[in-house]
Amino acid sequence: MKKTFSIGGVHPDDKKISAGCAIETLPTPKTVYISMAQHLGGPAKAIVAAGDKVKTGQVIGEPTGFISAYVHSSVTGTVKSVGLRKDLAGIPVVHVEIEAEPDEWAEGIDTSDTLVKEIPQDPKFIVDRIKSNGVVGLGGATFPTNVKLCPPPDKKADILILNGAECEPYLTSDYRIMIEKPQQIIIGAALMKRVLGVSHVVVGIEENKPEAIARMKEAIASLAAGSSDYEGIEVVTLKKKYPQGGEKQLIDAITHRQVKSMGLPIDVGAVVQNVATSLAVYDAVQKNRPLIDNTVTVTGECFPKQSNLLVRVGTPLSYIIDYLGGVPETAAKAISGGPMMGKAIANLDAATLKGTSSVLFLTEEQTRRKPETNCIRCGKCAEACPMGLEPFLLNKLARNGMMDELEQNAVQDCIECGCCLYSCPANIPLLDTIRIAKGEVIRIIRSRTAPKK
Amino acid sequence: MNKLLVSPSPHIHSKTSTRSLMLDVVIALLPSVLVTVLFYGWSAVAILASSVVFCVLLEYLITRYLLKKPSTIGDMSAVVTGIILALNLPPTAPWWVAMIGAIVAIGVTKMTFGGLGQNVFNPAITGRVFLLISFPAIMTTWGGAKGFIGGADAVSGATPLGIVKEGLMQGQTLQQIFDLHDFSYAQMLFVNIGGSAGEISAIAIIIGFIYLLARKVIRPYITLSILVTVAVFSGIFWLIDPSQYTDPLFNLLTGGVLLGSVFMATDYVTSPMSDKGGIIFGVGIGIITMLIRYFGSYPEGMSFAILIMNSTVPLINKFCKQKKFGRA
Amino acid sequence: MTATIIWTIVAITVLGVLLAVVLYLVATKFKVEEDPRIDEVEKVMPGANCGGCGFAGCRAFAQSCVEAANLDNNYCPVGGNEVMKKVAAVLGLEVHEKAPMVAVVRCNGTCANRPTVNEYDGIKSCKVKAALYSGDTGCFYGCLGCGDCVAACQFGAISMDPETGLPVVDEEKCTACGACVKACPKKIIELRNKGPKNRRVFVSCVNMEKGAAARKACSAACIGCGKCAKECPFGAITVEHNVAYIDFNKCKLCRKCVAVCPTGAIHDVNFPAPAPKPEKAVPKPAAETAKAAADTAPEPTPAPAASPATDKKEE
Incomplete structure (x- = not known):
């Protein structure tokens, strides 16, 4: 039976028009700009200076604090500058500018294609490799993976969920890696399984990707035949429904456990990792290869050449776009990520990050907001909300700044999936106001609980 | 491409708009409109046209000249109100009745509260009830209209509900009344001459209901809970005393129960948001309707029932919320 | 008939008296003692x-x-x-007098000065816009133009100038309550000393980028060159993070800084205008007129009703 989450959801057209395009390696650009803020948490501190020579895979940024991650050079070459540069939202962030030369890999990195199937026995070794190679969650939030794999001692995971739902329309990068590198993904899963000490791993894939489901099942079967490390890994087919790949929704769909308000997946014994993260874990642990490149889908009906590219971290978006023939005349908006939760790109000169999964071009007609009209109280937003909230009410409360009522009506539970705004027939910018109110309410909740500690 | 658009997510929108939803309701009303026009002829066309025109014109004038805002008639909600109002009037009613109904529906009930989405009561029903109280003679006289099909004898005194009420008041038993008037369920289901324009064909309304469900414009809970409540309530009384209380099928097919439960009680603005709330709302309407039919002085209680329950919607919305994720 | 009327009157009167008594009792019972x-x-x-x-x-x-x-x-x-x-x-207490303050918008990134590179398509709110990206121009620090300050002002003292896209403070109406300062996510608005005869000098820019980048984003940006700080005889100007700031407690309104500013980022308001105001205040002529005025500065002749005219010089 196909599984799905229990409340709400919408069905946007999936438009996976780049699904058939095999992953192609993008030539290394002349200059890369590697951001020090590639992950959730404290930005990394640059440890190189202008003039330094760096090798591919060499550490150039060190974590600052518990939730932070290493950043590695994605090319071999000379550091030109370390300083502020605008990210894709136009906000100045510290970048390391490196002029690229032909690749010369840092020591200890296995660049061969041989599949390493043996799972190291020591969980600490695995976590250290994941940490030192700068692996972060590639499902969107870019949370440092090593932190997520080491839950506090009073909490114990009993299931690892690999997120292969890719429920956002247009995106196909996860789909392509599931087809092209299924064994590596499963080995990555087995590695994380060892770290967490869980016996059960579920790979959740939406029903609209039958080929990925088949490939992943084959990979599991062939690996499980050779080693007992791969027991307890299975693929589950999920219904096509957005936001199936939301962390809380995915856990609900697969285990029927609901993460409490303000809680974390580990509270219900689950850890969720994206399939792309799993692939990065494989590279990091089995090959000692840092996270210096990732698969980026470049797509959109108005874009002439659909593609899935393997891109070095720090490649300017404009370089990728020019490589594929430039920005189409009819494109009105460029989005990093999917159309439901992705971020609009304000600056096409910005460089890619570890978590950049796609560049999507939409036309004026596809994306321009229509004028807001009166709420007709149809309740479609509440019907669509996967968290069971009432967006129409939250919007009104937010516009009037009623913080107590917002908290009572659980604005802090909002996962910003966009279902409410997507389905509103009156084009009310529900999520715009709710998102801001959510931030403020969470700040109030934190400030209330903080002094008690 | 010159300047990149930047906006918060999501970046795409479903194709549903207020206008498309209202258009779907209009389409769902078409079978009823068609049957009405066929069987009541030109007078039905006249009342439909005048009601729609007055509703739309009034909304346009009020938004443009009184509120000095851009006109909102493009959302089609005034058209829906106009059609529903017309279907609630006797087809022989003069045009000025439709005009007064439109003034009450659009002018008083809808626009004074701030237009679409802000009104507490269903505009069309309020218009109808106002007319029913103000002009009882016109509002309860049917017949005299010549249909395009069905011959010249489309003449009838009162609705089945009215005949029954009258008969019971005169001390007749139901058996006697039914024998006298020869009501047939088949006739009620397809075309039942005698009644407000929209009440005459149950099957046309059911077709509209199925269309609305298929297009996901409405959810079935409100409609079904009204119908079930009416059936159960009348069923209990009918079993107790079949000579005094009409049977469930008769109650479902006559009067405005079908029209009201499909098109008027399900109005987004004046009905609860959650499914649970919708069921409470529907049960309330069903009970009040039957109380009025059996024990009130009016033969029909659907409009009053919907209006009364409209006023409870904010309360229902407050207490019937859907279950939140991860909260007990 | 008469009986009915009488009884009605009697009933209503009795009811009225009874309710009045109840109200009185409730009022005395729940009375809150307050100073x-x-x-x-x-x-x-x-x-x-x-x-x-x-x-x-x-x-x-x-x-x-x-x-x-x-x-x-x-x-x-x-x-x-x-x-x-x-x-x-x-x-019966004493009060320390405070100098009257006024809200000052420290951004001169008008449509003409700041070329736009993006177009915003979302709810009209600076807060939302600020959380999303840098704004429509190359300047990350400047005014976003959605008017959160206008909405926050209870006195109708701020309005958006459709021509410049910037908020304008009506100093007659402004009460310096500070609501706009709190509302602005970019922290552009500052409460400053109203100044003698409403005359003020301030740096109309908060861009912390280096000179070249700031200039590229906006032709009226403070580039942090420090000329004004050197020129100021009272040490009222500090340059920090590539942007100058005038301490209004130290400023003596000599306007020497205005004259030397290469980008026209320093504004002087409500000073008498010697010449009819230039149509489009291009930085250079503005600086020149200011310089001319500065020469005769010490005892300027007050120009009545000059404020609206000179105000517009901020364009």
């Missing part, structure tokens, strides 16, 4: 309930004044010194 001076203080308050004083409203402020030992920590920015004197008179 009567709170009412008195509240009477002299402006009654705007704007919260500019830091209290929930005028009554809360009045209560705090009554309870406080002195008025050092309580000041009503809307009523200013006059109201505070009245409050002090009611309570």
Whole structure:
């Protein structure tokens, strides 16, 4: 039976028009700009200076604090500058500018294609490799993976969920890696399984990707035949429904456990990792290869050449776009990520990050907001909300700044999936106001609980 | 491409708009409109046209000249109100009745509260009830209209509900009344001459209901809970005393129960948001309707029932919320 | 008939009397004892309930004044010194006069000065826009133009100039309550000394980028060159993070800084204009006129009704 989450959801057209395009390696650009803020948490501190020579895979940024991650050079070459540069939202962030030369890999990195199937026995070794190679969650939030794999001692995971739902329309990068590198993904899963000490791993894939489901099942079967490390890994087919790949929704769909308000997946014994993260874990642990490149889908009906590219971290978006023939005349908006939760790109000169999964071009007609009209109280937003909230009410409360009522009506539970705004027939910018109110309410909740500690 | 658009997510929108939803309701009303026009002829066309025109014109004038805002008639909600109002009037009613109904529906009930989405009561029903109280003679006289099909004898005194009420008041038993008037369920289901324009064909309304469900414009809970409540309530009384209380099928097919439960009680603005709330709302309407039919002085209680329950919607919305994720 | 009327009247009268008694009893039973001076203080308050004083409203402020030992920590920015004197008179306390303040918009990134590179398509809110990206221009620090300050102002003292896309403060209406300062996510608006005859000099830019980048984003940006700081005889100007700031407590309004600023980022307002105002205040002529004015600065002849004309020089 196909599984799905229990409340709400919408069905946007999936438009996976780049699904058939095999992953192609993008030539290394002349200059890369590697951001020090590639992950959730404290930005990394640059440890190189202008003039330094760096090798591919060499550490150039060190974590600052518990939730932070290493950043590695994605090319071999000379550091030109370390300083502020605008990210894709136009906000100045510290970048390391490196002029690229032909690749010369840092020591200890296995660049061969041989599949390493043996799972190291020591969980600490695995976590250290994941940490030192700068692996972060590639499902969107870019949370440092090593932190997520080491839950506090009073909490114990009993299931690892690999997120292969890719429920956002247009995106196909996860789909392509599931087809092209299924064994590596499963080995990555087995590695994380060892770290967490869980016996059960579920790979959740939406029903609209039958080929990925088949490939992943084959990979599991062939690996499980050779080693007992791969027991307890299975693929589950999920219904096509957005936001199936939301962390809380995915856990609900697969285990029927609901993460409490303000809680974390580990509270219900689950850890969720994206399939792309799993692939990065494989590279990091089995090959000692840092996270210096990732698969980026470049797509959109108005874009002439659909593609899935393997891109070095720090490649300017404009370089990728020019490589594929430039920005189409009819494109009105460029989005990093999917159309439901992705971020609009304000600056096409910005460089890619570890978590950049796609560049999507939409036309004026596809994306321009229509004028807001009166709420007709149809309740479609509440019907669509996967968290069971009432967006129409939250919007009104937010516009009037009623913080107590917002908290009572659980604005802090909002996962910003966009279902409410997507389905509103009156084009009310529900999520715009709710998102801001959510931030403020969470700040109030934190400030209330903080002094008690 | 010159300047990149930047906006918060999501970046795409479903194709549903207020206008498309209202258009779907209009389409769902078409079978009823068609049957009405066929069987009541030109007078039905006249009342439909005048009601729609007055509703739309009034909304346009009020938004443009009184509120000095851009006109909102493009959302089609005034058209829906106009059609529903017309279907609630006797087809022989003069045009000025439709005009007064439109003034009450659009002018008083809808626009004074701030237009679409802000009104507490269903505009069309309020218009109808106002007319029913103000002009009882016109509002309860049917017949005299010549249909395009069905011959010249489309003449009838009162609705089945009215005949029954009258008969019971005169001390007749139901058996006697039914024998006298020869009501047939088949006739009620397809075309039942005698009644407000929209009440005459149950099957046309059911077709509209199925269309609305298929297009996901409405959810079935409100409609079904009204119908079930009416059936159960009348069923209990009918079993107790079949000579005094009409049977469930008769109650479902006559009067405005079908029209009201499909098109008027399900109005987004004046009905609860959650499914649970919708069921409470529907049960309330069903009970009040039957109380009025059996024990009130009016033969029909659907409009009053919907209006009364409209006023409870904010309360229902407050207490019937859907279950939140991860909260007990 | 007569009996009915009489009975009706009697019934209503009895009912009225009964309810009056109930109301009286309830009122005495639930009466809250309050310091009567709170009412008195509240009477002299402006009654705007704007919260500019830091209290929930005028009554809360009045209560705090009554309870406080002195008025050092309580000041009503809307009523200013006059109201505070009245409050002090009611309570028999002393009040320290404060110089009147006014909200000042420190951004001159007009449509002409700042080329736009993006177009915003979302809810009209600076807060939302600021959380999303840098804004429509190359300047990350400047005004976003959605008018959160306009919405926050209870006195109708701020409006958006459709031509420049920037907010304009009506200094007659501005009460310096600080609501706009809090509302601005970019922290552009500052409460500054109103100045003698409303004359003020301030740096109309908060861009912390290096000179070249700031200049590229906006032709009227402060590039942090420091010429003004060197020129200032009173040490009122500091340059930090590539942007100059004039301390209004030290500034003596000599306007030497205005003359030397290469980008015209330093604004002087309400000074008499010697020449008819230039149509489009390109930085250079503006600086020149300012310089000319500065030469005769020490005892400037007050120009009545000059304020609206000179105000517009900010364009």
